[in-house]
Amino acid sequence: MRNEIPSISESEWEVLKVLWHKAPQTANDIISSLQVQTTWKPKTVRTLLDRLTKKEVIGVNKEQRVYTFYPLYSQNECQRAKTASFVKRFYDGTLKSMLVQFMEDEELSDEDIKELQSILDSKQDRQ
Numbered sequence: 001m002r003n004e005i006p007s008i009s010e011s012e013w014e015v016l017k018v019l020w021h022k023a024p025q026t027a028n029d030i031i032s033s034l035q036v037q038t039t040w041k042p043k044t045v046r047t048l049l050d051r052l053t054k055k056e057v058i059g060v061n062k063e064q065r066v067y068t069f070y071p072l073y074s075q076n077e078c079q080r081a082k083t084a085s086f087v088k089r090f091y092d093g094t095l096k097s098m099l100v101q102f103m104e105d106e107e108l109s110d111e112d113i114k115e116l117q118s119i120l121d122s123k124q125d126r127q
Contacts, residue, residue, distance in 0.1 A: 004081075005057070005073055005077060005078055005081040006055040006056070007085070008052075008055075008057060008078060008082070011040075011044075011048055012048055012051060012052055012057070013078075014034065014037075014038065015030060015034070015045065015048045015049060015052060015058075016052070016057065016058070016071060016075075016078065017075075018030050018033045018034060019058060019070060019071045020071055020074075020075045021033075023069070023070040023071055024068035024069060024070040025068060026066050026067065026068055026069075027045070027046055027049055027067065027069065030045060030049065030069065031046075053069075056072060057071070057072055057073060058070060058071055058072055059071075103116075
């Protein structure tokens with residue numbers, strides 16, 4: 001069983017998205033990718049890479065002359081952990097409360113409603 005995924009900041013999440021898109025990558029590759037979408041300085045990205053490495057969210061291949069970084073968790077694993085943390089913090093761990101609020105506050109198309117109904121039906125069939 002894998003360890004619990006540590007808390008990931010919004011900035012760290014952006015670095016991870018680059019690595020989930022393509023890995024392994026060098027720090028310079030990651031910096032280049034993030035400079036397209038952010039105003040972050042290279043030192044900021046290197047600090048974020050260092051933090052993620054210390055948190056053991058990303059790994060570093062040090063066998064080559066230039067270090068390469070790769071994610072230790074999938075995007076799906078991190079999204080699930082972040083969702084669970086969000087539900088716990090804002091809805092006292094009750095997923096139903098969150099879903100009811102979203103469904104009441106959001107406009108849903110007929111297609112959205114059919115898709116949600118299909119998901120609920122398949123959940124009910126599995127029980």
